[in-house]
Amino acid sequence: MKPINLGLIGCGTVGTGVVRILYSKNELLGNRIGIPLNLKYVADLDTTTDRGVTFPPGVMINDAWKIIQDPEIDIVIEMIGGEDLALKLIEAAIEKGKHVVTANKALLAKHGNRLLSAASKKGVDLAYEASVGGCMPIIKTLRESLVGNKVKSMIGILNGTCNYILSKITDEGINFQDALSRAQDSGYAEANPELDIEGLDAAHKLAIVTALAYGTHLDFDNVYIEGISRITPLDIQFAAQFGYRIKLLAISKDHGDTIEARVHPTMIPFDNILSNVNGTLNAVTVTGDAVGDILLYGHGAGMMPTASAVIGDIVDIARNLAFNAAGRLPLLACQPEKISSKSIMPINELVTHYYFRFEAKDQPGVLSKIAGILGKFGISLASVHQKGRKSGGSVPVVMVTHFAQESNVRTAMDEISRLDVVHGAPMVIRIENDNHLE
Amino acid sequence: MKPINLGLIGCGTVGTGVVRILYSKNELLGNRIGIPLNLKYVADLDTTTDRGVTFPPGVMINDAWKIIQDPEIDIVIEMIGGEDLALKLIEAAIEKGKHVVTANKALLAKHGNRLLSAASKKGVDLAYEASVGGCMPIIKTLRESLVGNKVKSMIGILNGTCNYILSKITDEGINFQDALSRAQDSGYAEANPELDIEGLDAAHKLAIVTALAYGTHLDFDNVYIEGISRITPLDIQFAAQFGYRIKLLAISKDHGDTIEARVHPTMIPFDNILSNVNGTLNAVTVTGDAVGDILLYGHGAGMMPTASAVIGDIVDIARNLAFNAAGRLPLLACQPEKISSKSIMPINELVTHYYFRFEAKDQPGVLSKIAGILGKFGISLASVHQKGRKSGGSVPVVMVTHFAQESNVRTAMDEISRLDVVHGAPMVIRIENDNHLE
Numbered sequence: 041m042k043p044i045n046l047g048l049i050g051c052g053t054v055g056t057g058v059v060r061i062l063y064s065k066n067e068l069l070g071n072r073i074g075i076p077l078n079l080k081y082v083a084d085l086d087t088t089t090d091r092g093v094t095f096p097p098g099v100m101i102n103d104a105w106k107i108i109q110d111p112e113i114d115i116v117i118e119m120i121g122g123e124d125l126a127l128k129l130i131e132a133a134i135e136k137g138k139h140v141v142t143a144n145k146a147l148l149a150k151h152g153n154r155l156l157s158a159a160s161k162k163g164v165d166l167a168y169e170a171s172v173g174g175c176m177p178i179i180k181t182l183r184e185s186l187v188g189n190k191v192k193s194m195i196g197i198l199n200g201t202c203n204y205i206l207s208k209i210t211d212e213g214i215n216f217q218d219a220l221s222r223a224q225d226s227g228y229a230e231a232n233p234e235l236d237i238e239g240l241d242a243a244h245k246l247a248i249v250t251a252l253a254y255g256t257h258l259d260f261d262n263v264y265i266e267g268i269s270r271i272t273p274l275d276i277q278f279a280a281q282f283g284y285r286i287k288l289l290a291i292s293k294d295h296g297d298t299i300e301a302r303v304h305p306t307m308i309p310f311d312n313i314l315s316n317v318n319g320t321l322n323a324v325t326v327t328g329d330a331v332g333d334i335l336l337y338g339h340g341a342g343m344m345p346t347a348s349a350v351i352g353d354i355v356d357i358a359r360n361l362a363f364n365a366a367g368r369l370p371l372l373a374c375q376p377e378k379i380s381s382k383s384i385m386p387i388n389e390l391v392t393h394y395y396f397r398f399e400a401k402d403q404p405g406v407l408s409k410i411a412g413i414l415g416k417f418g419i420s421l422a423s424v425h426q427k428g429r430k431s432g433g434s435v436p437v438v439m440v441t442h443f444a445q446e447s448n449v450r451t452a453m454d455e456i457s458r459l460d461v462v463h464g465a466p467m468v469i470r471i472e473n474d475n476h477l478e
Numbered sequence: 479m480k481p482i483n484l485g486l487i488g489c490g491t492v493g494t495g496v497v498r499i500l501y502s503k504n505e506l507l508g509n510r511i512g513i514p515l516n517l518k519y520v521a522d523l524d525t526t527t528d529r530g531v532t533f534p535p536g537v538m539i540n541d542a543w544k545i546i547q548d549p550e551i552d553i554v555i556e557m558i559g560g561e562d563l564a565l566k567l568i569e570a571a572i573e574k575g576k577h578v579v580t581a582n583k584a585l586l587a588k589h590g591n592r593l594l595s596a597a598s599k600k601g602v603d604l605a606y607e608a609s610v611g612g613c614m615p616i617i618k619t620l621r622e623s624l625v626g627n628k629v630k631s632m633i634g635i636l637n638g639t640c641n642y643i644l645s646k647i648t649d650e651g652i653n654f655q656d657a658l659s660r661a662q663d664s665g666y667a668e669a670n671p672e673l674d675i676e677g678l679d680a681a682h683k684l685a686i687v688t689a690l691a692y693g694t695h696l697d698f699d700n701v702y703i704e705g706i707s708r709i710t711p712l713d714i715q716f717a718a719q720f721g722y723r724i725k726l727l728a729i730s731k732d733h734g735d736t737i738e739a740r741v742h743p744t745m746i747p748f749d750n751i752l753s754n755v756n757g758t759l760n761a762v763t764v765t766g767d768a769v770g771d772i773l774l775y776g777h778g779a780g781m782m783p784t785a786s787a788v789i790g791d792i793v794d795i796a797r798n799l800a801f802n803a804a805g806r807l808p809l810l811a812c813q814p815e816k817i818s819s820k821s822i823m824p825i826n827e828l829v830t831h832y833y834f835r836f837e838a839k840d841q842p843g844v845l846s847k848i849a850g851i852l853g854k855f856g857i858s859l860a861s862v863h864q865k866g867r868k869s870g871g872s873v874p875v876v877m878v879t880h881f882a883q884e885s886n887v888r889t890a891m892d893e894i895s896r897l898d899v900v901h902g903a904p905m906v907i908r909i910e911n912d913n914h915l916e
Contacts, residue, residue: 065628071693072811186790188789330495330785334774337773338771352625364803365801368797368806370510374509
């Protein structure tokens, strides 16, 4: 049987992992698929670095466009990341009728609708399991295994860097900057960590799985995003006193006409299984109307876990090609003409529980002023914690609310922060009490 | 587009769940697949019970063979369970060129090789995701998502009844019989609970996932099986003192030429995530050479979770049919001619840690006699716990070993049980210290 020709663009960490699996398991993969895979080209600007694999002559090239132009290439594997060149290459590959595998979540979140629509019109497959959750098969689970469900909600820890940093602050009581340095020293955070710590990476992923869960188009622009850089050891300690841990969660919920989609530091109860997902691990719970809750848990990043997901996609497409069945699976959750136009709810409409921390002057009447403003906006308190008086300086006043609406919380915080007895901006952390798998 | 015709045989709990999803989500499923599903017949001997669904005229029939004989039926959904009739029906359906979906783990474990071989020769699909772990997509994960991995090991809680009973004994200190009664009262155990509590159900499931993980044929006969009926609250308390919880685990590991496949009560450390999977929930960790560890966790049984998995299979096959791609996926892990002949290792060759409890006479020298026999067979102890002397009667002597071989353990236990200072058969529980997702 004629082999399926692959062209891989971008031989960095994950690309190298993909090459390793393709070379070391060529026979195994052939036995599983029934048709051999042939890695015809690997394109990278750097063709000389020793990647620990031996390329046969002519495989390693420095011109990605040679892969796009080669009529023999069936599947293009885009591993360069970034947006500009990757977008051009994928669009050109689709235009040439080639199938595409990518792990590029930023690209998909921002340009996915255009790419998927082009692929669908051309009848080619575009697979992206590795874009979310590394080796956790969340894309396949949503689009195939849970096809008989209406997804009600989804809560995930989707960024290993943030989870590592928050775990370090929690376990060692160090501050954010020190925890970030540790993450950088250990290779878990980039030199420029903004994409991770500001929540963007998790939001890219949430945009992708939200579209699959609720049958909508991708809508990254309306995902609410808040990073972890303001989280202090003090908040983590207070959280523990209330029975919570702080995690950067990606949350989406179906509200019928609209959906929630938000990424922010969140307090979750100790007995929520996600509160025990530590270090760089990722996990996601999906609640479906038939399955109840299910959890996937594993390594969300790293060379080989991500490469494993890429290989899964390559094999899915190869199996389609062996049966002339490209397009067998819609590229999002539904057939293109059936995609829902449900929109993402503005964050101001969110109703949830909140944790507040105010740095208040150590004098009588402060609590009453704060509580008065909260009351005015209909925000009622489930518990209040005021640290013992300190001579001079400020004391933290900590509160947990019953259900309150975000718009009211924002207006109240604004007013409270203007009180002369309160220093600086209040700390606000949303709480997620929905529990799963208990 | 011509709809795909389904015939469902056996409208019990899960069958009714499948009908509910097919009726309530007919449009949604059509939007997702791109081709409508038509439930042409539902066959059950009982055509009169109110199942909470309204069948259009002519759908409910009492003759399963009418489904097999009807040339319009594309997919047969076998939901009657049991072995004899189900086997005949599935064989006849395959012979007629129909695709089959089943959740019948006992049938697959025992007759799967024959059925899958017949299906493969005939070029029809036989899907069985619902046979293992209810809604957890373990079959799809092993066969598709992890296709680029060599699976190294797999450890699962695959029987909700046993997990419920052990959780009750652990949490409430009641004995096995009382916990079983509770499970029966709550509908979590059958009136005849043998299949569950003796470990057979978990072993059926382990046989299936073992074949998929290691690319072998099904080999239920060689899975080692031990149930939970001898577990006492006392053993659970001792386990806790050593930092362990007791679970009925299904364990398989790759040893190169052979594989381990065993189901038995097992002690696992508190910090192994599986030790916190309680009640009727199921979970499985898979360790692959590329992904590291991943965990799937969810409802392993019940009407709707199982029906959800059945729907996933129906849709997978429907998508194949829409593209004329039946047989796209091999029915086990590899193409039929490439299936490995690796065999399951006899339990006597197992090397692991063990917990022993002896009921010993309360007199001097007993410990030395027991330890002497263990030493003779090369079994060395990691810790020993002897309860304070009781006046008269017996005292429990509890031990945890370093690595020891099962054959030696069995011979030693035999010899120790013949000592006149030891009452009754020793309690032996295997320990699994390999930890995952830490």
